[in-house]
Amino acid sequence: xxxxxxxxxxxxxxxxxxxxxxxxxxxxxxxxxxxxxxxxxxxxxxxxxxxxxxxxxxxxxxxxxxxxxxxxxxxxxxxxxxxxxxxxxxxxxxxxxxxxxxxxxxxxxxxxxxxxxxxxxxxxxxxxxxxxxxxxxxxxxxxxxxxxxxxxxxxxxxxxxxxxxxxxxxxxxxxxxxxxxxxxxxxxxxxxxxxxxxxxxxxxxxxxxxxxxxxxxxxxxxxxxxxxxxxxxxxxxxxxxxxxxxxxxxxxxxxxxxxxxxxxxxxxxxxxxxxxxxxxxxxxxxxxxxxxxxxxxxxxxxxxxxxxxxxxxxxxxxxxxxxxxxxxxxxxxxxxxxxxxxxxxxxxxxxxxxxxxxxxxxxxxxxxxxxxxxxxxxxxxxxxxxxxxxxxxxxxxxxxxxxxxxxxxxxxxxxxxxxxxxxxxxxxxxxxxxxxxxxxxxx
Numbered sequence: 201x202x203x204x205x206x207x208x209x210x211x212x213x214x215x216x217x218x219x220x221x222x223x224x225x226x227x228x229x230x231x232x233x234x235x236x237x238x239x240x241x242x243x244x245x246x247x248x249x250x251x252x253x254x255x256x257x258x259x260x261x262x263x264x265x266x267x268x269x270x271x272x273x274x275x276x277x278x279x280x281x282x283x284x285x286x287x288x289x290x291x292x293x294x295x296x297x298x299x300x301x302x303x304x305x306x307x308x309x310x311x312x313x314x315x316x317x318x319x320x321x322x323x324x325x326x327x328x329x330x331x332x333x334x335x336x337x338x339x340x341x342x343x344x345x346x347x348x349x350x351x352x353x354x355x356x357x358x359x360x361x362x363x364x365x366x367x368x369x370x371x372x373x374x375x376x377x378x379x380x381x382x383x384x385x386x387x388x389x390x391x392x393x394x395x396x397x398x399x400x401x402x403x404x405x406x407x408x409x410x411x412x413x414x415x416x417x418x419x420x421x422x423x424x425x426x427x428x429x430x431x432x433x434x435x436x437x438x439x440x441x442x443x444x445x446x447x448x449x450x451x452x453x454x455x456x457x458x459x460x461x462x463x464x465x466x467x468x469x470x471x472x473x474x475x476x477x478x479x480x481x482x483x484x485x486x487x488x489x490x491x492x493x494x495x496x497x498x499x500x501x502x503x504x505x506x507x508x509x510x511x512x513x514x515x516x517x518x519x520x521x522x523x524x525x526x527x528x529x530x531x532x533x534x535x536x537x538x539x540x541x542x543x544x545x546x547x548x549x550x551x552x553x554x555x556x557x558x559x560x561x562x563x564x565x566x567x568x569x570x571x572x573x574x575x576x577x578x579x580x581x582x583x584x585x586x587x588x589x590x591x592x593x594x595x596x597x598x599x600x601x602x603x604x605x606x607x608x609x610x611x612x613x614x615x616x617x618x619x620x621x622x623x624x625x626x627x628x629x630x631x632x633x634x635x636x637x638x639x640x641x642x643x
Contacts, residue, residue: 242308247315250300256321259391260297260350266323267294267395268445271428272402274357276451278366278376278421280509284331285364285378285449290404292355297321300350314342315352322354323392326385328444332361370642371508371516372458375424380447388440389432401426401447424450462504463643466521469497470632473529476536477625481543481617490533497526521639528631535624543617550609551616559615566622571615 270292277286300320304310317339339356346353364378384392403423427448432441473493479486501522508516550556563572636643 239308239310242310243313246302246307246310246313250302251319254299254320256319258321259387260295260299260321262391263393264295264323264391265393265395267397268292268428269294269397270355270402271400271447272404273423273426274404276405276419276421276423276449278364278451280366280368282331283363283366284361285376285380285451287360287362287380287447287449288357289360290355290357292353293323294354295323295352297345297350297352300345300352302347304347311347313345313347315345317341317343317354317356320345320352324385324387325382327360327362328381328383329362329379330360331363366509367514368509368516369514371518372453372455372462373642375450375452378449378451380449381444382447383442383444388438389443390440392443394430394443394445396428396430396445399428401428420453420455421451422454424452426450458507462507462518465500466518466525466643467636469493469500469525469529470636472496473525473532474625474629474632476532477621477628481539481614481621484540486536486540487533490529490536494526494529494533497522497529501526516642517639518642521635521642524635528628532624532628535620539617539621539624542620543614545613547609547613550612555616556612559612559619562619563615566619568615568618568622571611571618574611574614 268291270290272290273287274290275286275288278284279286297320300315302310320343322343339358341354341356343352343354343356345351360380360382362378362380364376366374366376368374383394403426405419405423425448429446429448431444431446433444434441473490476486476490476493479489501519504519504522508519551559560572563569
């Protein structure tokens with residue numbers, strides 16, 4: 201009985217505690233709700249009072265100072281066809297507007313206020329070398345106003361598009377130095393002065409890595425270096441200085457795919473043309489292979505000119521290399537046609553004796569022992585058959601003798617064609633090696 205009475209008393213006390221806590225909680229929530237409503241009304245009253253007679257077209261003071269406290273790079277792109285660089289940044293600026301001051305003790309200690317940038321004055325910054333129709337960057341992000349001195353903190357993302365002359369000489373290993381010129385479009389330095397907190401530019405480009413540490417978010421362009429500086433310029437028309445903020449970007453192309461689609465075919469086509477001179481001088485396939493090499497080079501130069509942007513003042517070295525390769529293939533095809541003609545045309549006489557002697561000598565360093573042995577064998581056979589058939593008066597042996605003599609003459613012309621073919625091979629190989637060494641910076 202006593203146990204049941206004690207249990208009932210405990211339950212009543214617990215219920216009373218819970219009810220008391222609930223009542224107190226409802227009171228706190230009601231109080232917090234009232235405080236929030238009062239704070240919102242105070243902010244609305246401050247905003248209405250500040251903007252009542254506010255002229256957003258008028259400068260805060262006759263000598264307004266704007267300090268750029270942060271420049272953060274989010275992304276970067278290059279439009280090679282238009283010679284334009286696109287930079288996505290986060291820009292933070294700070295300036296004072298005495299018209300936006302209020303007393304904390306009279307407005308519930310409101311320590312800051314969010315303002316629409318379309319309702320108050322903002323610096324008329326413009327990109328002097330802008331490439332878009334709207335040079336003045338605009339943003340709808342809200343700004344923060346502090347009450348003490350009317351200090352305004354404005355942090356907003358921008359996308360700057362500005363001209364950058366690109367040097368594609370060493371494409372696809374090219375790097376470019378681009379400068380963004382930012383300043384006031386209307387006011388001189390005495391009225392609107394720009395300052396920098398420091399000369400650093402932060403890079404905040406997101407990176408995505410695979411499980412093995414491979415970067416799969418790498419863009420085509422990598423930032424080598426960035427800097428920012430303040431510059432004052434004077435012009436004959438005006439005594440006041442023109443203040444400009446200069447942002448320097450040095451970017452380098454990072455496109456490994458070009459190693460397979462551009463650089464590798466150049467080497468393969470050069471090696472393929474060498475096979476043109478390795479075929480026998482009498483082989484008609486030399487013309488077929490030469491024609492295929494020429495067509496392949498023409499198709500490839502059309503592809504390369506499509507991939508590589510057209511530079512107005514210079515030509516990329518890799519395009520010059522491909523053009524030189526087309527010229528070499530054309531000359532090789534002409535030389536091969538001449539060599540095939542020498543080797544296959546019928547001849548009524550052999551080469552002069554001094555030429556034949558020179559050909560035999562050249563056959564040693566040119567590694568043409570088979571053709572030299574063929575000529576020597578034909579000559580010995582002709583001498584032997586002539587001596588053995590001196591007493592034979594029939595017409596048959598005379599015709600056979602003429603056939604053997606013509607065969608020996610043909611071997612002499614064949615040796616001449618082989619020597620020319622081998623010399624052309626060495627010349628073409630030497631020119632290709634020199635070209636590859638000369639253009640090694642783009643391969």
